Amino acid sequence: MPELPEVETIVKGLxxxxxxxxxxxxxxxxxxxIIYDTDIEATPFPAKVLELCRRGKYIIITxxxxxxxxxxxxxxxxxxxxxxxxxxxxxxxxxxxxxxxEVLHFIDIRTFGxxxxxxxxxxEQYLPILGIEPxxxxxxxxxxxxxxxxxxxxxxxxxxxQSIIAGLGNIYTCEILxxxxxxxxxxxxxxxxxxxxxxxxxxxxxxxxxxxxxxTSISDYRNIDDKTGSFQDFLKVYQKQFxxxxxxxxxxxxxxxxxxxxxxxxxxxx
DNA sequence: CAATGATCCTGTCCGC
DNA sequence: TGCGGACAGGATCATT
Numbered sequence: 001m002p003e004l005p006e007v008e009t010i011v012k013g014l015x016x017x018x019x020x021x022x023x024x025x026x027x028x029x030x031x032x033x034i035i036y037d038t039d040i041e042a043t044p045f046p047a048k049v050l051e052l053c054r055r056g057k058y059i060i061i062t063x064x065x066x067x068x069x070x071x072x073x074x075x076x077x078x079x080x081x082x083x084x085x086x087x088x089x090x091x092x093x094x095x096x097x098x099x100x101x102e103v104l105h106f107i108d109i110r111t112f113g114x115x116x117x118x119x120x121x122x123x124e125q126y127l128p129i130l131g132i133e134p135x136x137x138x139x140x141x142x143x144x145x146x147x148x149x150x151x152x153x154x155x156x157x158x159x160x161x162q163s164i165i166a167g168l169g170n171i172y173t174c175e176i177l178x179x180x181x182x183x184x185x186x187x188x189x190x191x192x193x194x195x196x197x198x199x200x201x202x203x204x205x206x207x208x209x210x211x212x213x214x215x216t217s218i219s220d221y222r223n224i225d226d227k228t229g230s231f232q233d234f235l236k237v238y239q240k241q242f243x244x245x246x247x248x249x250x251x252x253x254x255x256x257x258x259x260x261x262x263x264x265x266x267x268x269x270x
Numbered sequence: 271c272a273a274t275g276a277t278c279c280t281g282t283c284c285g286c
Numbered sequence: 287t288g289c290g291g292a293c294a295g296g297a298t299c300a301t302t
Contacts, residue, residue, distance in 0.1 A: 003295055057296080074296050076280080091280090110279045112296070128297080153272075162297080169295050219282090221295065238295095256275070258293080 002073050003057060004134065004167030005210035006221050006229065010079060011054045013224035014104075017081050018049045018061065022099040023069075030093035030111055037118030037126070040067065044117060046099070056130045056166030060123070068123055069096075070116040071106075077113030080105045081224045109220065130166040134203050139165075141197040148188040148196065155191060155199075156184035157255045168203070171216055171238045174260045176202045178237040183266045184259045185252075195268070209234065237261055 002010065025045050028034040048064040061069040071079070084101040094115050096104040106115060116126045132139050132147070147165075151158055158164055159173040168176070177184050180198040182191070191199070215221060215229030218239070222228060240249050243262035252259050 006295070072296085074278095075294070108279095109281065110294090110296095112278065151272095157273090160296095171295060216295075218295065255273080257296090 002077075002215070002221055003169030003172050004054075005172070005207055005231065006215035007054050007057050007059060007073070007167070008211050009215045009223050009229065010073075011052055011059055013081070014059070014061075014079070015052050017102070017224065018052060018098075018104070020049060021102070022046045022048050023063070023096055024099055025097045026069075026115065026117065027095040027097065028093070029088045029095070030108075033093040033106065033108070033111065033113065033115060035114060035116045035126075037116070037122050039119045039122060040117055054167075055127065056133075056162055057169070058127060058130075062120065066120050068118055068120045070114075070118065070123065070126055072114050073108070074110070074112035074114075076110045076220045077106065077108040078220065078222050078226075079224050080107060080222070080226050104224070129163045131162065131164040133166055134168070134207055139200065139203075141193065141200050144200055145193065145196050148191060151188040153188055154184060154254055155182060155186050155188045156259050158188040159199075160255065160257070167207075170257050170259075171218070171235070172203075172206055172210070174238045175206050175235060178243070178262060178266060179206060181266055181268075183263075183268050184254060184261050186268055 023045055026034055044065060044067050049061060050064050051062040053060050059071040081104055084103045089105055091107050091109045092105050093108045093111060094106040118126055156173055156177060159168050179202040182195055210216060210231040213229055213231040214223055216231040217228035218232055236244050237249055237260040243249055243265055247262045247264040249260050250263050
């Protein structure tokens with residue numbers, strides 16, 4: 001479900017309610033949702049929250065105790081901040097309980113999401129290799145050109161690959177390629193300099209707009225106040241019948257995922 | 271190596 | 287109304 005703008009929105013919200021607060025306990029209601037690092041002490045709580053950040057689609061919560069909590073929401077996970085009810089809610093897989101009966105519900109219909117608690121020094125082993133952050137200063141045309149060089153996979157597949165660029169998912173890759181006017185089937189290594197410049201610019205534009213609108217809520221995504229984002233109102237191709245110019249949108253499969261694109265506006269062919 | 275497919279789950283939607 | 291199949295913001299692992 002959530003891609004970079006949604007995770008970024010969630011982290012912003014979490015900072016307001018978690019930073020400096022004390023976590024009293026974690027509760028797990030679905031086996032496997034919470035993963036404990038083998039180096040974690042028997043009673044890691046209470047522990048004060050030092051800092052929160054996003055890396056790709058991962059949420060990382062740094063605790064004062066040299067431990068960290070890593071959260072990945074996968075497809076349907078959401079975090080909802082509330083005051084403590086006693087019974088688990090529907091689809092609530094885990095819960096982070098704070099000091100003054102405040103609670104963060106981890107709600108996840110499809111149960112793919114995970115909460116990991118580990119030693120900060122072990123963080124790396126719980127995170128996959130993640131590529132460049134779109135908002136880092138290295139994310140520019142020359143650098144991207146070097147990354148894409150020689151790649152025969154389609155540009156859509158490459159943009160989705162978290163080990164190459166961290167944070168893009170199916171919605172935003174479709175939207176970026178539409179705005180850049182690039183056919184998603186185009187081999188990544190064959191793009192011109194101008195096309196790569198366009199991808200960089202449109203990636204930053206789309207992600208920034210989406211963040212400023214609180215993300216995209218197609219079905220499950222909500223921020224920590226359980227409110228929807230509004231970027232779905234500005235999608236141009238994802239799950240659309242027609243592009244803004246009235247052309248028929250085509251839907252194909254790439255790496256097992258649906259790609260939506262306009263064959264007229266995104267003309268450069270493989 | 272890179273590229274595909276199955277898999278982890280539950281819910282929704284569409285066609286028959 | 288009911289049922290089967292396809293599909294869903296993701297990522298991993300096995301296979302080819």
